[in-house]
Amino acid sequence: MASKWTPIADRDKYGIDFIYRSAIRFALSKNTITGIMGIVLTVGTEITSVIREWGVIWKKLYVTSNPDFKIVREMMYELMTWRKQIMSGTLPADEMKELKQKVTAKIDQGNAILGLDLVVRDDSGNILNPEITSTIDLYRAHESATDRIKQLALNIEYKNKRSSSRYNHNLYVTVKNFVCRIGEDADLLMTLYDGKECAFISENYLVKWGKEGLMRDLDQLNNLRVVFADLGSKDLAREKVYLVCQTIRIGGMELKEETRNVRKSHHQNMKRSSDGLRRPFGVAVMDITDFFNGKFETDEEKQHFIPFAQCGERDSLDAVIRKIISAREISQKECKGQGLFVSIKLLHGDQKQIREEYAHLVSPFTSVARKMGFPEVILPGDIRNDLYLTLVSGEFSKGSKKSERNVEVTVKVCNEKSQTLQNCLSFGAGSEPMSEYRSVVYYHEERPKWMETLKISIPIEEFYGGHLKFTFRHRSSNDNKDKSEKPFAMSFIRLMNENGTTMSDQNHELLVYKVDHKRYDETEVAYFKLPSTREELEQRVNDSNYNINQIGVKQLSNMFQTNGIQISPKDSFTVSTVVCSTKLTQNIDLLGLLKWKLNPENLKFNLLALMKVDGEEVVKFLQDTLDALFDILMQ
Structure with missing residues (x-):
């Protein structure tokens, strides 16, 4: 109810009961409250009236830069979200009753902040009718409501203090617009980046951008929102943190003529490839360190502009990111808007918690980009089995080509029968699963550096006997030549080690095997007997009583070949992996305890070894570890 009907000072003159009854009559005469007093007032109608009344005062708070402006705005957002749930008519009676109590408490709290009159209610949240309620009951209800609002204010203050000491933190990002002259479809990959370690912190959030200047999926219009989750206090304390957006153009090897002026070359007379090559285009980088450490306040209504830097002809996306971080800020004039x-x-x-407390921001459809690693606190029931693979770099010889190759890497997950597992790869959040991943293509680059991260999600049982298979193909600028190109080499790496542990979190230097298509069959699994990494190769050679540094290239090639593939000692390919699993351990001592039934004679040794296992590793597998210990006690 509005406070215009009588001065607040008149309360001392006329008394609370007289003022309250007059307020109700005034509201009825102005039709600000609908319905008959004594009947439960429609919650949706009350919210509408409150929002209208608060809206006028809220604008005045903005003009005067009142600090209550943001508080009231949050309350109005919550009330509108709750009204939407109420008006949907899908809530059961118990949830409706609980939501009604939340609404009335929020309205009373907001009225107190804005200095409006207190609305006296009964225990069910209904406005009391002064015509049938005694003055004493009204007074007691008034006192009870005042105490309730004071207690609510104390709870909010405690809640705010507690939020600052919470272990889990999240960065909520909304993409408002992307302005860039590309002329072709593009993939925007957003992620968090550690400027000191020069490494990505979180998985990617994919936005598919169309050549028309809008997102390709129009259902996502005004709904490009992502939560970068699982951040801890150590992440907020990083020296330099950046929000990075990599732009990958999807089209021909070179940009179309109408999109930019390019110098004439013999490539212009050739037919451009239309197979949807993924080509590097540019990067946008924003320093968010001050937002993380609290120097600047984050506000979902404030819009930030992140200038775009386009790649040079020989630049990799990783090189451009490092260049922007080390250089001064890019002005709007330099980035041409x-x-x-x-x-x-x-x-x-x-x-x-964030879905409940920030319901107006985080909806069930909001994408969640998880941290590439575990949060500081692992909650019960948080089961993960994700593998993050980063294509780091490679070195490939020209072969029969006159110039360096345009190398495209294709990634697949295969089982022990060399069958491709379907729909287990993705860019990250906001991405549809796919069966194979194609890398960015760098033009005539002998040592391409990709630094592309993808997410692999497969069932636990598929990890055993599974492996990652990489094929390398030269992509030509000419359509006819490109169609005839076949993979010239391949690499692979097993997901599990021989001792039963999962592959370690580190860089893996993989061996590259040349492919002879006249003899090579993709369904063959004979290559699985060959070494996959440089470390395995050295071990095999040493076991054969040879010195890896003295053995010749030709002899090495003859030693490691099978069914159309032969090792190429001069070529190399490096990948990096991070395993986030609460079911598959990388620790041999912990694995011995979890699998103690296979070797019960080693039980004493496994129990002693458990004492040496890092506490963080035990927490990841706490439920399985406790199950194993209780099982041992029962035996």
Whole structure:
């Protein structure tokens, strides 16, 4: 109810009961409250009236830069979200009753902040009718409501203090717009980046951008939102943190003539490849360190412009990111007005908490980009089995080509029968699963450096006997030549080690095997008997009583070949892996305890070895570890 009907000072003159009854009559005469007093007032109608009344005062708070402006705005957002749930008519009676109590408590709290009159209610949240309620009951209800609001204010203050000490933190990002002259479809890959370690922190968030200047999926219009989750206090304390957006153009080897002026070359007379090559285009980088450490306040309504820097002809996306970080800031004039418009807000709490407390921001459809690693606190029931693979770099000889190759890497996950596992690869959040991943193609680069990260999600049982298979293909600028090109080499790496542990989190230097297509069959699994990494190769050679440094290239090639593939000692390919699993361990001592039934005679040794296992590793597998220990006690 509005406070215009009588001065607050008149309360001392006329008394609370008289003022309250007059307020109700005034509201009825102005039709600000609908329905008959004594009947439960429709919650949706009350919210509508409150929002209208608050809206006028809220605008005045903005003009006067009142600090209550943001508080009231959050309350109005919550009330509108709750009204939407109420008006949907899908809530059961118990949830409706609980939501009604939340609504009335929020309205009373907001009225107190804005200095409006207190609405006296009964225990069910209904407005009391002064015509049938005694003055004494009204007074007692008034006192009870005042105490309730004071207690609510204390709870909020405690809640705010507690939020600052929470272990889980999240960065909420909304993509407002992307302005860039590309002329072709593009993939925007957004992620968090550690500027000191020069490494990505989180998985990617994919936005598919169309050549028309809008997202390709129009259902995502005004709904490009992502939560970078699982951040801890150590992440907020990093020296330099950046929000990075990599832009990958999808089209021909070279940009179309109408999109930019390029010098004439013999390539212009050739027919451009139309097979949808993924080509590097540019990067947008924003320093968010001050938002993480609290120097600047995050606000989901404030829009930030991130200038766009285009790649040079010989630049990799990773090189451009490092160049921007080490250089001064890019001005709008230098980027020619091209860039990314975003808003950001730091949310505290786990996924369940932020969905409840920030329901107006985080909906069930909001994408969640998880950290490439475990959070500081692993909650019960948080089961993960994700593998993050980064294509780092490679070195490939020309072969029969006159110039360096345009290398495209294709990634597949295969089982022990060399069958491709379907729909287990993705860019990360906001991405549809796919069966094979194709890398960015760098033009005539002998030592391409990709630094591309993809997410692999497969069932636990598929890890045993499974492996990653990489094929390398030269992509030509000419359509006819490109169609005839076949993979010239391949690499692979097993997901599990021979001792039963999962592959370690590190860089893996893989061996590259040349492919003879006249003899090579993709369904063959004979290559699985060959060494996959440089470390395995050295071990095999040493076991054969040879010196890896003295053995010749030809002899090495003859030693490791089978069914159309032969090792290429001069070529190399490096990948990096991070395993985030609560079921598959990389620790041999912990594995011995979890699998103690296979070798019960080693039980004493396994129990003693458990004492040496890092506590963080035990927490990841706490439930399985406790199950194993209780099973041992029962035996």
